[in-house]
Amino acid sequence: MIDALVDLKQDFPILSRQINGHRLVYLDSAATSQKPQTVIDSEIDFYTRHNANVLRSVHTLAEEATTLYADARQTVARFIQARRPEEVVFTRGTTESLNLVARGWGDKFLTAGDEIVVSPMEHHSNLIPWQQVALRTGAQLKFIELTADGQITSQAAQEVIGPHTRIVALSAISNVLGTINPISEIAVMAHAVGAIMVVDGAQSVPHQPTDVTTLGADFLAFSGHKMCGPTGIGVLWGKLPLLEACDPVTYGGEMIAYVDRDHATWAEVPEKFEGGTPNIAGAVGLAAAMRYLADVGMQRIYQHSISLGEEAFRRLNHMEGVQVYGPSHPRSGLVAFNIDQVHPHDVAQVFDAQGVAIRAGHHCAQPLMQWLGVGSTARASFYFYNTDEDLDALVDAILETKRYFRR
Numbered sequence: 130m131i132d133a134l135v136d137l138k139q140d141f142p143i144l145s146r147q148i149n150g151h152r153l154v155y156l157d158s159a160a161t162s163q164k165p166q167t168v169i170d171s172e173i174d175f176y177t178r179h180n181a182n183v184l185r186s187v188h189t190l191a192e193e194a195t196t197l198y199a200d201a202r203q204t205v206a207r208f209i210q211a212r213r214p215e216e217v218v219f220t221r222g223t224t225e226s227l228n229l230v231a232r233g234w235g236d237k238f239l240t241a242g243d244e245i246v247v248s249p250m251e252h253h254s255n256l257i258p259w260q261q262v263a264l265r266t267g268a269q270l271k272f273i274e275l276t277a278d279g280q281i282t283s284q285a286a287q288e289v290i291g292p293h294t295r296i297v298a299l300s301a302i303s304n305v306l307g308t309i310n311p312i313s314e315i316a317v318m319a320h321a322v323g324a325i326m327v328v329d330g331a332q333s334v335p336h337q338p339t340d341v342t343t344l345g346a347d348f349l350a351f352s353g354h355k356m357c358g359p360t361g362i363g364v365l366w367g368k369l370p371l372l373e374a375c376d377p378v379t380y381g382g383e384m385i386a387y388v389d390r391d392h393a394t395w396a397e398v399p400e401k402f403e404g405g406t407p408n409i410a411g412a413v414g415l416a417a418a419m420r421y422l423a424d425v426g427m428q429r430i431y432q433h434s435i436s437l438g439e440e441a442f443r444r445l446n447h448m449e450g451v452q453v454y455g456p457s458h459p460r461s462g463l464v465a466f467n468i469d470q471v472h473p474h475d476v477a478q479v480f481d482a483q484g485v486a487i488r489a490g491h492h493c494a495q496p497l498m499q500w501l502g503v504g505s506t507a508r509a510s511f512y513f514y515n516t517d518e519d520l521d522a523l524v525d526a527i528l529e530t531k532r533y534f535r536r
């Protein structure tokens with residue numbers, strides 16, 4: 130039984146909705162997670178009682194808002210075990226965080242002949258910024274080849290990481306295969322050749338305990354909305370000397386030290402990267418989400434994700450006419466699949482008629498679709514509020530889809 134966290138469903142008002150006459154079975158948390166009442170309340174409370182801009186005015190509301198924003202940064206730092214809150218840069222999400230590193234570090238330090246190592250399982254957010262910086266600087270992209278079941282081995286990484294490698298950029302957990310990558314081991318290889326390790330934590334930070342002091346990353350990018358927080362807020366964590374070495378990429382208000390008619394100098398990290406009015410309520414909501422997740426327990430959440438992911442893989446893998454992708458073990462809490470002769474969008478539509486929400490498409494990972502030899506897949510993705518019952522609903526929806534298209 131995988132229903133240890135069943136009571137937590139009650140914390141998420143949306144999960145009591147009926148969809149097309151059925152109980153909502155939300156299996157699309159890799160796209161975005163649902164939000165517990167405490168996170169919704171924290172945003173309402175911010176706008177109801179404390180709203181003002183940060184870091185500029187001296188009135189009471191402005192000071193309250195500035196304090197709440199600074200407290201949110203502290204909460205994020207604690208959640209990922211960062212040594213100092215200054216290492217936490219607020220962004221719009223993983224995509225913006227990775228673009229910031231590619232622009233701020235890549236444009237400044239890469240030159241022709243340098244190599245950027247990625248893998249074929251990367252989300253477009255952790256591929257296109259590197260393609261573009263390669264075009265601008267003359268650096269080259271190199272790919273770590275995957276095993277037949279979609280894993281990255283240390284040996285395969287070792288074959289590609291070499292004396293010209295300056296950046297290794299990998300997702301910690303794949304949003305399609307569910308693969309859990311050996312980040313710490315690969316970081317050792319990257320550092321041995323003087324490269325930096327950039328980690329796309331969009332699917333890992335919501336699902337497993339994160340300790341940036343042992344992860345091996347130099348930069349870690351993640352999104353608030355996939356971990357019970359609001360949309361439009363995310364984080365770039367970086368080692369302080371590296372953040373200090375990066376150029377800012379967004380110029381304007383609140384990111385400067387001094388400006389005259391022709392020149393400007395930059396504020397300290399992290400303000401240097403946060404030009405313009407930030408998403409203050411979003412940061413407050415993300416902090417509330419992190420406090421909630423910490424109360425549930427990230428180790429518990431991780432175990433639950435793995436149990437659901439592995440059990441889903443096992444059950445779907447036994448179904449006739451169903452193709453599942455990625456490793457059987459270890460795997461995180463999602464499963465991409467196809468049903469013979471049925472387009473994934475049709476699968477998602479039949480599922481929706483039964484109240485089951487999944488995603489279909491290329492999952493912003495077209496090179497991975499090419500590697501799998503498919504145009505698209507269906508994908509069910511779980512979070513700690515999903516239960517055994519939801520897994521049964523997934524299996525039932527597949528059976529119903531097969532019946533529907535046989536008719």
Ligand code: 7TS
Nearest residue numbers: 159160222223224252254300304331352
């Ligand atoms: N990296 C990975 C591994 C992701 O899964 C995603 C989003 C991103 C980066 C981008 O995150 P964003 O918050 O900046 O958009 N993944 C998905 C998904 O799998 N389905 O919808 C979004």
